Amino acid sequence: xxxxxxxxxxxxxxxxxxxxxxxxxxxxxxxxxxxxxxxxxxxxxxxxxxxxxxxxxxxxxxxxxxxxxxxxxxxxxxxxxxxxxxxxxxxxxxxxxxxxxxxxxxxxxxxxxxxxxxxxxxxxxxxxxxxxxxxxxxxxxxxxxxxxxxxxxxxxxxxxxxxxxxxxxxxxxxxxxxxxxxxxxxxxxxxxxxxxxxxxxxxxxxxxxxxxxxxxxxxxxxxxxxxxxxxxxxxxxxxxxxxxxxxxxxxxxxxxxxxxxxxxxxxxxxxxxxxxxxxxxxxxxxxxxxxxxxxxxxxxxxxxxxxxxxxxxxxxxxxxxxxxxxxxxxxxxxxxxxxxxxxxxxxxxxxxxxxxxxxxxxxxxxxxxxxxxxxxxxxxxxxxxxxxxxxxxxxxxxxxxxxxxxxxxxxxxxxxxxxxxxxxxxxxxxxxxxxxxxxxxxxxxxxxxxxxxxxxxxxxxxxxxxxxxxxxxxxxxxxxxxxxxxxxxxxxxxxxxxxxxxxxxxxxxxxxxxxxxxxxxxxxxxxxxxxxxxxxxxxxxxxxxxxxxxxxxxxxxxxxxxxxxxxxxxxxxxxxxxxxxxxxxxxxxxxxxx
RNA sequence: GCGCCCGUAGCUCAGUGGAUAGAGUACCUGACUUCGGAUCAGGUGGUCGGGAGUUCGAAUCUCUCCGGGCGCGCCA
Numbered sequence: 001x002x003x004x005x006x007x008x009x010x011x012x013x014x015x016x017x018x019x020x021x022x023x024x025x026x027x028x029x030x031x032x033x034x035x036x037x038x039x040x041x042x043x044x045x046x047x048x049x050x051x052x053x054x055x056x057x058x059x060x061x062x063x064x065x066x067x068x069x070x071x072x073x074x075x076x077x078x079x080x081x082x083x084x085x086x087x088x089x090x091x092x093x094x095x096x097x098x099x100x101x102x103x104x105x106x107x108x109x110x111x112x113x114x115x116x117x118x119x120x121x122x123x124x125x126x127x128x129x130x131x132x133x134x135x136x137x138x139x140x141x142x143x144x145x146x147x148x149x150x151x152x153x154x155x156x157x158x159x160x161x162x163x164x165x166x167x168x169x170x171x172x173x174x175x176x177x178x179x180x181x182x183x184x185x186x187x188x189x190x191x192x193x194x195x196x197x198x199x200x201x202x203x204x205x206x207x208x209x210x211x212x213x214x215x216x217x218x219x220x221x222x223x224x225x226x227x228x229x230x231x232x233x234x235x236x237x238x239x240x241x242x243x244x245x246x247x248x249x250x251x252x253x254x255x256x257x258x259x260x261x262x263x264x265x266x267x268x269x270x271x272x273x274x275x276x277x278x279x280x281x282x283x284x285x286x287x288x289x290x291x292x293x294x295x296x297x298x299x300x301x302x303x304x305x306x307x308x309x310x311x312x313x314x315x316x317x318x319x320x321x322x323x324x325x326x327x328x329x330x331x332x333x334x335x336x337x338x339x340x341x342x343x344x345x346x347x348x349x350x351x352x353x354x355x356x357x358x359x360x361x362x363x364x365x366x367x368x369x370x371x372x373x374x375x376x377x378x379x380x381x382x383x384x385x386x387x388x389x390x391x392x393x394x395x396x397x398x399x400x401x402x403x404x405x406x407x408x409x410x411x412x413x414x415x416x417x418x419x420x421x422x423x424x425x426x427x428x429x430x431x432x433x434x435x436x437x438x439x440x441x442x443x444x445x446x447x448x449x450x451x452x453x454x455x456x457x458x459x460x461x462x463x464x465x466x467x468x469x470x471x472x473x474x475x476x477x478x479x480x481x482x483x484x485x486x487x488x489x490x491x492x493x494x495x496x497x498x499x500x501x502x503x504x505x506x507x508x509x510x511x512x513x514x515x516x517x518x519x520x521x522x523x524x525x526x527x528x529x530x531x532x533x534x535x536x537x538x539x540x541x542x543x544x545x546x547x548x549x550x551x552x553x554x555x556x557x558x559x560x561x562x563x564x565x566x567x568x569x570x571x572x573x574x575x576x577x578x579x580x581x582x583x584x585x586x587x588x589x590x591x592x593x594x
Numbered sequence: 595g596c597g598c599c600c601g602u603a604g605c606u607c608a609g610u611g612g613a614u615a616g617a618g619u620a621c622c623u624g625a626c627u628u629c630g631g632a633u634c635a636g637g638u639g640g641u642c643g644g645g646a647g648u649u650c651g652a653a654u655c656u657c658u659c660c661g662g663g664c665g666c667g668c669c670a
Contacts, residue, residue: 033610035610035612037612037613038609038613038614038615038616039613039614041613042613046612046613048611048612051612051650051651054650055650060650062650086613087612087613088612088613088650088651089650090612090613133670135670170670172670175669175670176669176670177669177670178670180669231669320668321668322668324668333596333597333666334666336668337667337668338668339668340668341668342668344668346668346669346670347669347670348670351670371664372598372599372663372664372665373664373665374664374665374670375597375598375599375664375665376597376598376664376665376666377665377670378598399598399599401599401600401663401664402663402664406605406606409605440606443606443607443608443618444606444607444608445607445608447599447600448599448600448607449599449600449662449663449664450606450607451605451606451607452606453605453606453619456605456606456618456619462632463618463619463632464618464632465617465618465619467632468618468632468633470632471630471632471633474630474632475629475630475632475633478629478630479629481629482629483629486629522610526610530607530608531608534607534608534609534617537617537618538617541617544633544634545633545634547628547629547633547634548626548628548633548634548635549634551628551629552629553629554629555628555629557628560629572629593630594630594632
């Protein structure tokens with residue numbers, strides 16, 4: 001990559017200067033960092049090495065240090081055209097145009113692989129993301145995690161990692177949440193059979209309300225109201241699932257005990273809820289390698305075995321009838337219950353077993369993406385796997401901040417239908433589409449709370465950054481198409497006069513294209529897909545400027561020399577490849593026409 | 595109360611300790627009806643929440659105050 005090559009050159013120069021006696025330096029490590037200056041006047045790349053060596057060399061004038069380093073800079077690298085000392089002592093570098101021109105050859109050769117590397121080949125990563133409870137719809141916050149996780153997967157794969165995407169289904173039989181879910185379904189089922197439902201108030205000071213039956217009773221006889229479960233799931237989607245359950249199971253379950261009814265419906269209802277989640281995620285372009293059932297950890301004894309291991313390693317104790325994990329020994333702020341006094345294992349017990357399972361399957365690195373509201377949970381899970389003897393640093397937990405939606409300048413509130421959650425598919429995807437939703441999610445860093453203005457993302461779609469980027473791609477494709485129609489073949493980059501690409505707009509595009517592999521690597525390293533959406537906007541902008549200033553094909557008013565057309569077609573093709581790969585990494589379509 | 599995160603242009607957000615803090619959008623002005631105008635050029639707009647410190651240099655690191663979000667279950 002460019003900065004690595006440049007850094008190597010500068011390091012060489014520093015050492016040469018030292019060996020020649022120009023720089024009084026010990027054997028201290030020479031750390032060279034390169035940056036791209038904001039200001040174009042300051043070159044394509046710049047290094048602050050002279051400023052940082054002030055102390056070590058004892059030379060107070062950084063410009064003097066810079067000058068001495070410059071003297072020893074290898075001249076034959078081919079990468080840089082010139083270098084100069086500027087400002088308080090920066091070394092500014094200007095890339096050699098012919099080196100830039102040759103990027104087009106490389107881009108064409110690598111084609112689908114341009115931007116990718118084998119830097120992290122051999123590393124296996126398990127990415128777990130979304131993992132929403134199977135008791136409700138996929139929310140907008142889940143959507144942000146989904147976009148982040150999916151693109152992170154693409155990025156890591158592009159660095160050579162073997163990536164596995166996984167969704168953890170919290171379907172344990174001993175989960176109180178699942179019990180509530182099943183009970184709620186059972187009550188709604190009865191409501192479909194003609195029973196009123198007694199809804200407890202949300203806030204204790206209010207009165208209970210009786211909801212009428214969802215359908216008249218078959219025999220017309222009025223039924224007594226059934227109490228809605230305490231902390232049950234209030235969303236209307238539960239009524240829909242219950243109606244489907246009624247269709248599947250028939251009316252015969254009316255006279256069972258409430259608990260039995262709940263048990264009978266539980267699995268089928270969960271499955272329906274899960275299908276709802278899966279189709280929402282598929283509409284968002286997310287496909288998992290594995291949907292992992294928490295329940296399987298109980299069925300094949302892994303929870304038991306993990307508990308036994310923790311006991312054997314001496315990190316548990318019994319208190320008040322429960323089994324506790326000594327998580328404070330591993331940095332947690334309090335010890336945690338693994339097995340309740342009613343003998344049911346807790347969520348964390350299963351989760352530790354799950355992460356043990358992830359490691360046992362041979363993954364080097366585990367990445368979990370959670371909502372920020374789970375941050376209190378991080379240290380206890382890490383403590384759990386540390387207690388099992390794993391290095392907790394092999395597990396990385398990314399916490400995404402909240403997302404809110406704005407419509408007409410007002411925050412979008414979750415509808416009653418979805419139990420007051422803002423739903424990904426209906427509140428967002430159906431309105432602005434998959435591509436725009438992904439782009440907006442990926443526009444800001446996951447570390448910061450984000451707001452998506454739906455009016456902006458949809459109604460003014462022409463001004464939308466995502467369309468701006470896609471339009472640039474479609475334009476490039478159009479030029480290539482027109483060339484073909486005119487009988488002009490797109491010759492390979494190595495066979496054209498690349499030196500003709502000397503217009504500033506052309507060189508700007510080339511520099512941006514050359515940056516792409518590094519940009520991908522940084523986005524992967526920092527878990528920062530938003531770097532790529534920014535890059536995409538930059539590149540699209542440069543391409544439009546190029547388009548405005550540099551005609552590729554001869555037209556009625558302007559004729560372009562054949563050789564220049566060839567060279568520009570090569571540039572167009574290289575840009576097309578880069579933009580297409582970029583959008584591919586983001587999971588956003590790259591249309592050839594719009 | 596304790597812990598974590600966040601305060602950057604009217605709005606939404608970038609900004610790896612570096613040079614004059616940027617982009618999109620909004621608003622104003624102009625170009626061009628083309629290899630698709632879903633375009634381009636220019637302009638208005640900032641005490642980087644306040645204060646102190648660290649150093650050659652701070653939006654970035656430290657401390658403190660103010661403001662906002664989230665978490666502190668034998669729930670998940």
